[in-house]
Amino acid sequence: MSEEKNLGSILVVGGGISGLTTAIEAAEVGYDVYLVEKNPYLGGRVAQLNKYFPKLCPPACGLEINFQRIRKNPKVKYLTMAEVESISGQPGDYDVTVKVKARKVNENCTACNACVEACPVDRLNDFNFDMDSTKAVYLPHQMAFPMRYVIDEKACKGSSCAKCVEACKYDAIDLEMKADTVNFKVGSVVWATGWQPYDAAQIDTLGYGKVPNVVTNMMMERLASGNGPTGGQIQRPSDGKVPETIAFVQCAGSRDENHLAYCSYICCMASLKQATYILEQNPEAKVYIYYIDLRTPGRYEKFLKNIEANPNVVMTKGKVANITSDPESGDPVVVVEDILAGGLIRQKVDMVVLATGMQPSTAGKKAPLDFKYDEHGLILEDPQAVGVYATGCAKNPVDVTSGVKDATGAALKAIQTMVRR
Amino acid sequence: MSEHHIVEPDLRFIKDMKRAGGDSMKKCFQCATCSVVCNLTPDDSPFPRKEMIWAQWGQKDRLLSDPDVWLCHQCNDCSKNCPRGAKPGDVLGAVRNMSFQHFAFPRFMGTWLSRPAYLPLVLGIPFALLWILIGMYGNWTVPEGELKYSNFLSVVAIEGIYITLLFLAVFALGVSINRFWKTMVHYHGEKGLMGAPVPSLLSILPGILAHRRFKECDESKDRYWGHLGIFYGFLGAATTTGIFTVVYYYGLGIHSPYPMSHPVKMLGNVSALSLLVGAFIVTVNRFKGTEKKSGYYDWSLIILVFGLGLTGWATQFIRLADMRSIAYPVYFLHLLFVFYLFAYLPYSKMAHLAYRSVGMVFARQAQRDLVSQEEIA
Numbered sequence: 120m121s122e123e124k125n126l127g128s129i130l131v132v133g134g135g136i137s138g139l140t141t142a143i144e145a146a147e148v149g150y151d152v153y154l155v156e157k158n159p160y161l162g163g164r165v166a167q168l169n170k171y172f173p174k175l176c177p178p179a180c181g182l183e184i185n186f187q188r189i190r191k192n193p194k195v196k197y198l199t200m201a202e203v204e205s206i207s208g209q210p211g212d213y214d215v216t217v218k219v220k221a222r223k224v225n226e227n228c229t230a231c232n233a234c235v236e237a238c239p240v241d242r243l244n245d246f247n248f249d250m251d252s253t254k255a256v257y258l259p260h261q262m263a264f265p266m267r268y269v270i271d272e273k274a275c276k277g278s279s280c281a282k283c284v285e286a287c288k289y290d291a292i293d294l295e296m297k298a299d300t301v302n303f304k305v306g307s308v309v310w311a312t313g314w315q316p317y318d319a320a321q322i323d324t325l326g327y328g329k330v331p332n333v334v335t336n337m338m339m340e341r342l343a344s345g346n347g348p349t350g351g352q353i354q355r356p357s358d359g360k361v362p363e364t365i366a367f368v369q370c371a372g373s374r375d376e377n378h379l380a381y382c383s384y385i386c387c388m389a390s391l392k393q394a395t396y397i398l399e400q401n402p403e404a405k406v407y408i409y410y411i412d413l414r415t416p417g418r419y420e421k422f423l424k425n426i427e428a429n430p431n432v433v434m435t436k437g438k439v440a441n442i443t444s445d446p447e448s449g450d451p452v453v454v455v456e457d458i459l460a461g462g463l464i465r466q467k468v469d470m471v472v473l474a475t476g477m478q479p480s481t482a483g484k485k486a487p488l489d490f491k492y493d494e495h496g497l498i499l500e501d502p503q504a505v506g507v508y509a510t511g512c513a514k515n516p517v518d519v520t521s522g523v524k525d526a527t528g529a530a531l532k533a534i535q536t537m538v539r540r
Numbered sequence: 541m542s543e544h545h546i547v548e549p550d551l552r553f554i555k556d557m558k559r560a561g562g563d564s565m566k567k568c569f570q571c572a573t574c575s576v577v578c579n580l581t582p583d584d585s586p587f588p589r590k591e592m593i594w595a596q597w598g599q600k601d602r603l604l605s606d607p608d609v610w611l612c613h614q615c616n617d618c619s620k621n622c623p624r625g626a627k628p629g630d631v632l633g634a635v636r637n638m639s640f641q642h643f644a645f646p647r648f649m650g651t652w653l654s655r656p657a658y659l660p661l662v663l664g665i666p667f668a669l670l671w672i673l674i675g676m677y678g679n680w681t682v683p684e685g686e687l688k689y690s691n692f693l694s695v696v697a698i699e700g701i702y703i704t705l706l707f708l709a710v711f712a713l714g715v716s717i718n719r720f721w722k723t724m725v726h727y728h729g730e731k732g733l734m735g736a737p738v739p740s741l742l743s744i745l746p747g748i749l750a751h752r753r754f755k756e757c758d759e760s761k762d763r764y765w766g767h768l769g770i771f772y773g774f775l776g777a778a779t780t781t782g783i784f785t786v787v788y789y790y791g792l793g794i795h796s797p798y799p800m801s802h803p804v805k806m807l808g809n810v811s812a813l814s815l816l817v818g819a820f821i822v823t824v825n826r827f828k829g830t831e832k833k834s835g836y837y838d839w840s841l842i843i844l845v846f847g848l849g850l851t852g853w854a855t856q857f858i859r860l861a862d863m864r865s866i867a868y869p870v871y872f873l874h875l876l877f878v879f880y881l882f883a884y885l886p887y888s889k890m891a892h893l894a895y896r897s898v899g900m901v902f903a904r905q906a907q908r909d910l911v912s913q914e915e916i917a
Binding site for chain 1: 569572575577
């Protein structure tokens, strides 16, 4: 990699596992990369996961390796709390405008935590799906990259309080910091804005938000994570009880014309994986998994067989279409038809996990590019495309393994745009 | 598992089902959301998930012998929540339509009433019959003096044909229903024959009269009012006709027209209003889309109800207003609608009053209508 030779620049939008991969792979070939991330940290959804399937290793490990690669490589310029406003031009020559929100904490921050101790204001912690809270000045999560605090503009009382400014020994807090606009030129663009968990409150019948102790699969990831709201001890939200019986509701809003009409591919494996979280902490726990069909392709089949073999795991074919509260205990009761046995089951459990699917971020806000979308907001792959590409869950719901492969391919395509000129 | 069951799909039945309103059935992927959201299903072998796979596989015998199809009151909660748009509510409706055809006596009548192609024949026969009857026993010209419909066609001639029709229809319906009952017994014998039909019928009757099952619906709550209006409208109209014919005409020898203040006459008018209001509610619901998709059977019945109510009222109004020029044609139309009602009772959607009652009796005996079990307790 010769420093003097400028091969060209690539814009990667989205700093999740797909965007990180594209950015780092392209940078390691020698291209300059701008990585634009909406959150105050890189790592995206993967940063919220407790373990990967099927190896059950912590994603923090893989993310840490990627962050190391970024640290060592000056060709990756990342912008957090940033969103692309506009892109114009043609392949090889795009003008990009990025809006960067005010973090209000500058690079002097050493993550000493003095500001947090001084801050009098609480805010709900969206990283943990509002299951706990942080101060208005906070570190996004323990493994956050960049390792720098951030101030929640909505929660912070501003200069009238300024207790954090006094507490900070490093002059790292700047309450007057303003949003900024950044312009630069790139030769190609990779869109990797990923996904949101489907809003479980939309599913009337499943009681999310109404019946206590009905959580989503992403909430379960946080509950099981060492840096989560319970320090990794799986407890049900209402009373902190360690669940002895737990039901997984597959296809919660997925493969459903009224919600997400498609299969999100990962939820079956996610629930099977989460069954191991439960059983590892409490081998006596009873795990019920209710499914329509199980999707565990290739080597995942072995994972399924292992879980199925556990006598404390009960697999039932049938979709849970009603969740109510037990009138006496208040515990959730799932109602399902056991299709193979042919009868309605009303199973009372301590806790329910809704296996909600992945909705592309582009279902809401579209990219400022002329992508074509399907009816769900997923970006349609255009084999003729030159200059702008989509990768990862913006295009198709995938697991991390497939996402990383696709993202590497996207890096190659982004490079080709410039080499072919 | 030494028992084997060889599935023999009846492909023609699948096609017929699709035409009878079940065209969405192939979209079902057997998730059983429908069985869970249904407020009327028993816990044991719930419906309509199992009916959906039977329909897909052309399991005609299972479907037509299935009393559960008649426990369904078309709430449409299943269709609303169905993740695939397979509309189980429509499919069960199609099974009921198929039952009218399949068990019909004589069978060709079932076919005639199942398709609009036969409509000219279905309407042409009563038209011709009435025309001939008037030619023989009536008069199209309105005589001087008070406007009386008995001058158009004598009461005896009308009674002669309509009472005969009614008896024929009841007989045909009896034979059809007997076929239906035997089929259910053949397939579910050991369950269905527990208890005797009459006490079972008596035990479900209060529920039917109060329309309790309709109240269980979530999605189409207004169906309760629509069906209630039509149900009691027909009951009132039948009572009016019965009392006037049997007690007044033949018993006391008092001939029509009867005064407007007469209590039975008032019952008749209220019944017509009830029919029309009920039919109006049903029609509105159909356009709102909370109902199942409506097909030929459904629209035929609602047009019949409107026709009976409107021509019935018009006949009376025209007489009171002395509108001589249109009096007889309107009355003729009314007679045509009543003919349709009587003659095609066993084959039209009207037949559901018998099929549903019998299906519910069977289900009560098989202890499948658990909602009613709670009612009894």
